[in-house]
Amino acid sequence: MNVVLAGYNIDADIIEELKKKAGWEKDNVTPETLSAAYARISRDPSDIGEIRKKAQKETDKARKSNETIIFGLGHASVAEHAVFNFDITGISRLAVEEIQKYRLASFTEKSQRYITLDGDFIIPSEIRNSPVENDFKNLIEFQNIVYLKLYDGLKKYFFAKFSEKIKTKGGKTVVEGWAKEDARYVVSLATHSQFGMTANARTLEHMLRRFRASKISEIRELAEKIYMEVHALSPSVIKYTEPSVYDTHREVLVGSKIKNYGDKIIKPEWDQVDTKLRQHTKNPDTVLCASILYTHNEGDFESCIKSANNLTKKMKKDLIKSSLKNRECWDRVERAFEMVEYVYELVVSASNYAQLKRHRMSTQIVQDYDISLKYTVPPSIIETGQTPIFSEVMKRTEHVYDTLKKTYPSCKNYALTNAHRRKVLLKLNARELYHFISLRDDEHAQWDIRETARSMKKLSEEAAPLTSMMLSGKSDFSSCRDKIFGMNIDTAT
Numbered sequence: 001m002n003v004v005l006a007g008y009n010i011d012a013d014i015i016e017e018l019k020k021k022a023g024w025e026k027d028n029v030t031p032e033t034l035s036a037a038y039a040r041i042s043r044d045p046s047d048i049g050e051i052r053k054k055a056q057k058e059t060d061k062a063r064k065s066n067e068t069i070i071f072g073l074g075h076a077s078v079a080e081h082a083v084f085n086f087d088i089t090g091i092s093r094l095a096v097e098e099i100q101k102y103r104l105a106s107f108t109e110k111s112q113r114y115i116t117l118d119g120d121f122i123i124p125s126e127i128r129n130s131p132v133e134n135d136f137k138n139l140i141e142f143q144n145i146v147y148l149k150l151y152d153g154l155k156k157y158f159f160a161k162f163s164e165k166i167k168t169k170g171g172k173t174v175v176e177g178w179a180k181e182d183a184r185y186v187v188s189l190a191t192h193s194q195f196g197m198t199a200n201a202r203t204l205e206h207m208l209r210r211f212r213a214s215k216i217s218e219i220r221e222l223a224e225k226i227y228m229e230v231h232a233l234s235p236s237v238i239k240y241t242e243p244s245v246y247d248t249h250r251e252v253l254v255g256s257k258i259k260n261y262g263d264k265i266i267k268p269e270w271d272q273v274d275t276k277l278r279q280h281t282k283n284p285d286t287v288l289c290a291s292i293l294y295t296h297n298e299g300d301f302e303s304c305i306k307s308a309n310n311l312t313k314k315m316k317k318d319l320i321k322s323s324l325k326n327r328e329c330w331d332r333v334e335r336a337f338e339m340v341e342y343v344y345e346l347v348v349s350a351s352n353y354a355q356l357k358r359h360r361m362s363t364q365i366v367q368d369y370d371i372s373l374k375y376t377v378p379p380s381i382i383e384t385g386q387t388p389i390f391s392e393v394m395k396r397t398e399h400v401y402d403t404l405k406k407t408y409p410s411c412k413n414y415a416l417t418n419a420h421r422r423k424v425l426l427k428l429n430a431r432e433l434y435h436f437i438s439l440r441d442d443e444h445a446q447w448d449i450r451e452t453a454r455s456m457k458k459l460s461e462e463a464a465p466l467t468s469m470m471l472s473g474k475s476d477f478s479s480c481r482d483k484i485f486g487m488n489i490d491t492a493t
């Protein structure tokens with residue numbers, strides 16, 4: 001066996017410095033050569049190292065073969081070997097939502113929980129120099145003034161409430177963070193953010209096609225900026241970036257079809273802001289047992305289901321317990337848990353959604369923000385008697401939102417705040433649910449998403465008590481494990 005480190009990503013500034021020092025003028029400093037080399041592996045009997053060297057020497061040929069193999073033969077996964085990192089700054093929170101929908105990319109973002117906001121925001125180009133520009137600016141400035149006022153009040157409140165904690169190491173920063181995270185509910189989705197993004201060429205090409213079809217000009221502008229950065233460097237792996245007719249026309253086509261259905265389409269009054277479990281795998285505990293039996297070669301899946309049905313409740317419980325035994329909170333539960341699926345419907349604030357969307361091993365279908373779903377008021381705002389000013393921000397926000405909806409509908413959501421809500425259809429399997437609950441029903445989790453996580457946990461415990469037996473936040477993991485396995489775990493059996 002031989003393992004060779006064939007490449008790794010390093011800071012672009014270092015690459016430029018190295019090129020300068022070496023007087024390097026060749027155009028083979030591109031991840032395309034790796035894609036080209038790996039693309040040839042399936043047909044070229046030479047050693048991979050040799051194939052790679054050839055690709056480095058003949059960049060033009062490497063590019064041509066990428067085009068033939070990736071785009072001609074449809075062997076698109078080859079483009080995944082070329083990886084790019086981007087610093088993205090001066091972008092709105094609304095745009096960030098669109099970008100972070102892409103599940104095969106990686107993101108790390110400025111947190112509004114840990115950083116005091118400095119009032120920077122974007123004015124969408126659509127409304128610049130229009131009659132609504134001033135209303136928009138005035139609103140955002142008002143939101144930002146109230147943010148600072150709320151932050152001040154909340155800081156005093158949390159410092160008094162947690163006077164012992166602030167004396168501990170790092171305690172003051174944590175408590176300040178709680179004030180920041182609640183004050184930010186009044187700031188808008190136009191607020192600036194910044195994040196680091198890592199994506200491979202295949203994902204990037206997909207993103208560019210979709211971004212170029214976006215109704216939001218900020219997203220289209222971002223597409224051009226990303227394209228300018230990567231196209232000259234890697235033309236053969238980022239090639240088809242124009243939106244397809246399918247992408248540009250679908251929404252309008254489906255929308256007009258739905259309009260024709262008239263009163264067949266039911267519009268329910270949604271007056272409850274709770275979490276619902278809309279669907280789940282039938283007989284989930286039996287399906288999990290059958291899937292565990294399957295991993296142990298106990299017949300085909302149909303016979304595994306029959307065998308699982310033969311087991312008593314105690315036997316099923318013991319089987320699942322044996323699968324969970326010795327697990328630490330960082331251990332992923334076994335893959336058999338993926339055979340149990342849940343579909344939840346949630347009503348979440350923008351602040352909650354900002355965190356929810358980061359869970360990539362799930363399917364999330366989101367509705368547009370809907371002001372009829374009202375808004376989320378952090379309990380600390382109520383406890384500090386700051387609800388009137390908070391409500392005043394919401395009232396002014398919704399007024400500007402209504403104006404934008406009539407005049408520049410693609411920009412209406414920029415005015416909305418982190419407190420405004422939308423519905424999300426969230427599908428995930430029990431394995432991802434374990435991971436989600438571990439992070440989000442934890443003492444370090446933000447309270448809003450923690451409430452959602454707790455409701456999801458409760459609903460899954462009702463639907464699938466055995467599958468859910470060890471669901472817990474990291475902070476409750478030890479007590480949960482002790483409850484199931486007792487204090488002295490015998491790891492051998």
Ligand SMILES: Cc1cc2nc3c(=O)[nH]c(=O)nc-3n(C[C@H](O)[C@H](O)[C@H](O)COP(=O)(O)OP(=O)(O)OC[C@H]3O[C@@H](n4cnc5c(N)ncnc54)[C@H](O)[C@@H]3O)c2cc1C
Pocket residue numbers: 104105106107108109110111358359360361362435439440444445446
């Ligand atoms: C308390 C807390 C504070 C946070 N603070 C910040 C912050 O300041 N800034 C910020 O940007 N984010 C922050 N996050 C978000 C966090 O970094 C994760 O993005 C988010 O929790 C989703 O978790 P995940 O990536 O593990 O899960 P998922 O995306 O749901 O993925 C599930 C699992 O699949 C695997 N996986 C998924 N994608 C990949 C991949 N591309 N490569 C390798 N493995 C993969 C991993 O095992 C992962 O755990 C915070 C989260 C928490 C809980």
